[in-house]
Amino acid sequence: HTLCESCVELLFLKGSGSCPECGVALRRSNFRVQLFEDSNVDKEVQIRKRILKDFNKKEDDFATVDEYNDYLEMIEEIVFNLCNNIDIINTNKRIEQFKRDNREVILKNKTKLSKDELELEQIVEVEKEQFEQRRKELAIIEVENRKQKTKNKEELIDSLMASYEDASAIVDKFAQKTAEKVQPLLPKPAAPTAQVPKHTHFSSGIATGFQGQHGFMAVPKPEEGPLYVYEKQEFTTDGPTPPNLEDVINSGYIRHIRTESVAEKTGGFQTNLSCLRAIQEALAGLYHG
Structure with missing residues (x-):
């Protein structure tokens, strides 16, 4: 049940106490900030996180797809019972029995990175390399631009000192010459890196997306028509011109x-x-x- 911060400090002054609505014994350290407007949604999210810490089997741990689907059905049934206070005692016994029967598998999966986590690490590593390469290229470009500006400034000063023409005319000619001579330095596009196949998964482990493919289909680009040009409206009144x-x-x-x-x-x-x-x-x- 939802309690404000002041009520928590008052009712759980000694570190533990009972919920004023249902009388369940609670610890102050177990209270959390509500993330969702509906407290039932917040409760389900917390229960699902707690359950999936132990129910961490993957599809590779099952011999057939039917066994994996039955396992997912069992997870959803347990979460539903805990969220709606249905047969809580037997549901908790069922959870403890699963922990005892699958202790080794649970420990192994906790220390082993899943395919999604490996893919995510690869994506992060590729993005880091691209960012570092881009940073180095921009640093080189900045140094080159600074050198070019210094060189242009020195050439302009030499031209003003050696010529008897009007200073503004010399500056204009030099600016035009510099604009034609100097091209903006842009970094070369980085070579395309291999895309890591991505799949979307629910918290219970259900894989979605294009299974068997190496990536998602490209987003279609909309056809762009001509740019809009404003045309002032003309009104025909069949009468004298009205005032504005x-x-x-x-x-x-x-x-x-x-x-x-x-x-x-x-x-x-x-x-x-x-x-x-x-x-x-x-x-x-x-x-x-």
Whole structure:
């Protein structure tokens, strides 16, 4: 059950106590911060983490797929019973029996990295190498750019000292010459590294994704059309040209019209726009026919 921090400090002052709602004996050190708005979801996540620490068998530990599926069904049944307080005593006995029967397998799987963890380590290592290579390339480029700027500055100073032309003209010519001469130094694209096959797994160990393939299908790129170009709208009123909003405000059109209230202004209503629309409607269609 959910308790605020002040209640926890008050009720569990001695380090242990009973839940005020269900009376279960609890320790203060076992309280945790609620991560989800629904406390039932938070409870299920914590129970599932605790169960999967011991129920850590992989698909390779079973002779057939049916046995592995039965094992996954058993995990979900245990989690469901603990989350909904169904047959708690027998469920805990079932967990302890599983621990005793599979002690060696549990210890071996705790010390052995799974395929997913190995793939993750490979991905992290590749990303580290790419990042380090990119950092070295950028450092070299920065040094080269700094040298080039110093060289350009010295050449400009020499040109200003040796020539009798106007200084601004020399600077303009030098800037144009430098822009044509100097090309931006960009790092060469790194060679594509071998993609590590990725698979998505649920917390209970169910593998999903494209089994048997070495990766996921590429995301299709949408076809890009021409860029949008704004074109000003033209209105045909079949009547005299109505005034614009500035004329409505400055020419006295709204002199005898009540101003909008605070509530109307808050809702977005403006007297100026309403007056302008009324004038446009009055002048529209006068030349028709």
